[in-house]
Amino acid sequence: xxxxxxxxxxxxxxxxxxxxxxxxxxxxxxxxxxxxxxxxxxxxxxxxxxxxxxxxxxxxxxxxxxxxxxxxxxxxxxxxxxxxxxxxxxxxxxxxxxxxxxxxxxxxxxxxxxxxxxxxxxxxxxxxxxxxxxxxxxxxxxxxxxxxxxxxxxxxxxxxxxxxxxxxxxxxxxxxxxxxxxxxxxxxxxxxxxxxxxxxxxxxxxxxxxxxxxxxxxxxxxxxxxxxxxxxxxxxxxxxxxxxxxxxxxxxxxxxxxxxxxxxxxxxxxxxxxxxxxxxxxxxxxxxxxxxxxxxxxxxxxxxxxxxxxxxxxxxxxxxxxxxxxxxxxxxxxxxxxxxxxxxxxxxxxxxxxxxxxxxxxxxxxxxxxxxxxxxxxxxxxxxxxxxxxxxxxxxxxxxxxxxxxxxxxxxxxxxxxxxxxxxxxxxxxxxxxxxxxxxxxxxxxxxxxxxxxxxxxxxxxxxxxxxxxxxxxxxxxxxxxxxxxxxxxxxxxxxxxxxxxxxxxxxxxxxxxxxxxxxxxxxxxxxxxxxxxxxxxxxxxxxxxxxxxxxxxxxxxxxxxxxxxxxxxxxxxxxxxxxxxxxxxxxxxxxxxxxxxxxxxxxxxxxxxxxxxxxxxxxxxxxxxxxxxxxxxxxxxxxxxxx
Numbered sequence: 001x002x003x004x005x006x007x008x009x010x011x012x013x014x015x016x017x018x019x020x021x022x023x024x025x026x027x028x029x030x031x032x033x034x035x036x037x038x039x040x041x042x043x044x045x046x047x048x049x050x051x052x053x054x055x056x057x058x059x060x061x062x063x064x065x066x067x068x069x070x071x072x073x074x075x076x077x078x079x080x081x082x083x084x085x086x087x088x089x090x091x092x093x094x095x096x097x098x099x100x101x102x103x104x105x106x107x108x109x110x111x112x113x114x115x116x117x118x119x120x121x122x123x124x125x126x127x128x129x130x131x132x133x134x135x136x137x138x139x140x141x142x143x144x145x146x147x148x149x150x151x152x153x154x155x156x157x158x159x160x161x162x163x164x165x166x167x168x169x170x171x172x173x174x175x176x177x178x179x180x181x182x183x184x185x186x187x188x189x190x191x192x193x194x195x196x197x198x199x200x201x202x203x204x205x206x207x208x209x210x211x212x213x214x215x216x217x218x219x220x221x222x223x224x225x226x227x228x229x230x231x232x233x234x235x236x237x238x239x240x241x242x243x244x245x246x247x248x249x250x251x252x253x254x255x256x257x258x259x260x261x262x263x264x265x266x267x268x269x270x271x272x273x274x275x276x277x278x279x280x281x282x283x284x285x286x287x288x289x290x291x292x293x294x295x296x297x298x299x300x301x302x303x304x305x306x307x308x309x310x311x312x313x314x315x316x317x318x319x320x321x322x323x324x325x326x327x328x329x330x331x332x333x334x335x336x337x338x339x340x341x342x343x344x345x346x347x348x349x350x351x352x353x354x355x356x357x358x359x360x361x362x363x364x365x366x367x368x369x370x371x372x373x374x375x376x377x378x379x380x381x382x383x384x385x386x387x388x389x390x391x392x393x394x395x396x397x398x399x400x401x402x403x404x405x406x407x408x409x410x411x412x413x414x415x416x417x418x419x420x421x422x423x424x425x426x427x428x429x430x431x432x433x434x435x436x437x438x439x440x441x442x443x444x445x446x447x448x449x450x451x452x453x454x455x456x457x458x459x460x461x462x463x464x465x466x467x468x469x470x471x472x473x474x475x476x477x478x479x480x481x482x483x484x485x486x487x488x489x490x491x492x493x494x495x496x497x498x499x500x501x502x503x504x505x506x507x508x509x510x511x512x513x514x515x516x517x518x519x520x521x522x523x524x525x526x527x528x529x530x531x532x533x534x535x536x537x538x539x540x541x542x543x544x545x546x547x548x549x550x551x552x553x554x555x556x557x558x559x560x561x562x563x564x565x566x567x568x569x570x571x572x573x574x575x576x577x578x579x580x581x582x583x584x585x586x587x588x589x590x591x592x593x594x595x596x597x598x599x600x601x602x603x604x605x606x607x608x609x610x611x612x613x614x615x616x617x618x619x620x621x622x623x624x625x626x627x628x629x630x631x632x633x634x635x636x637x638x639x640x641x642x643x644x
Contacts, residue, residue: 109494110490112368112369118527127165185220195237195238210454210458213453221350230269235261259309275448286402339441339442341410347375372444386460387400400452410445507603515541517544520613574607603633606630
């Protein structure tokens, strides 16, 4: 309810009051008061007062009695009709994007995920099993036997896999996978909508547009193919909100909440937290450069509470982080090689969008799950126009600089245009040497530009809604920028069923206390065996696998297991279909590798090059395999003594 104020009045605003004050208006606003004040307006605002003031607006500390704490909490928790509508729209869009997968919720497979969906389903299923069997959830020997896998070093997302364990146990990991991605898209959009509506703009429409941009940006649609840790991001805006509140003088309670949220985000994904921290640091430094008088107060207010929040987060995550960096199968860093964005990736439309289907550009993405920019040139033009229009607004200037910085960082160590290296060195060549940064894909820093773009777009739309005269041209321009980015449903297919050997439990006759070795071994290129193991209720450990683990004395990480000669030989045979000339040395190496894996049985499922693989294993072992159900089997328990 709006209460008009003339130039001499002194209204006292209650919750959610909106007031337009003239010159010299003095206003004492309660919680959530929103005020548009003219020049020289003096305002005494509550903790959550939002103020659009003129050039000389002064914010005075409030001395009036505020509503009881319980009343304030109820008011803040009570969703408005706008909030409900926004949540509904975001959910509908998320279900639309994941619609093909929802048609096959228990057996569908996202074609753009490569082997990632199998890996994540394995993580979810293992977390549920760890709970029911009271196992250590941070590490396991069920994959990469006998070394095992450090799950904390593999983004297993305990923040969703553990609480959703009942869903996994009841309906299977594919249903959990589908739900997590859908929830991630919708909740991330709503969380940014809430943040922008509370801390940046007055219009719910502006906040909703910003939320749509953040939750359904090309990067998140791309990651929805196979990286839920870069889709389930609703905590990040809430973390930023806590930091902002601390800079404004909020007390211990907010610091405690911040510590808890950071700890939970670590359980969801550390890399998005790092990228967000870097983005917010850039934004804050630029903002304080334009408003230096705010810096001293903000730092003084926030320093102590931030230290308290850090202590809480460290205490809660110390054990898991120790396991990640120093526990079994931990690693020092992972060298991805050059993973910067191509400059064209900033201006083109993503493949999984309306614009990408109608006007496809050059394929310069790393893969289907790493289209981390692809903003489209119309959105960049609109963002630039908004930055120019709002050039006198410090927040808008900080957002504009942040966009540029994060995009430049995402380009990697050397500028590449259309997959052609230019020889121009970029800032990442220095940043990649820093701890933590060395293990991050530089292309993903472009995701830091997404909320900054959304902030600029929302601020500009908010002004257009107030000024009216610019509303139509700005709305048209914004529509032309956003419509081409409209996401299309992700492609999903019915996956092939597990071989009968696993589905019917025949494997039990061949496994004692050693491992099951598939031919070829599971690896990042072919991780089907992880699904078969899940469907066999983790009844046997697997040699090989798809995970991140250390190799060599430097503990440098790689995807997949350490390369054993026999595993490499079988992988090459699968790729080429050519039976190698097997020597005595290769047979001796095969026996050594089988002992290393403590193998009980080798299993060859149907494969395009099944005959070449079967003849190769026959030659390596000196004994032919035999057909069991729909697979070839070599029982090696006597040969290698794995069961003794």
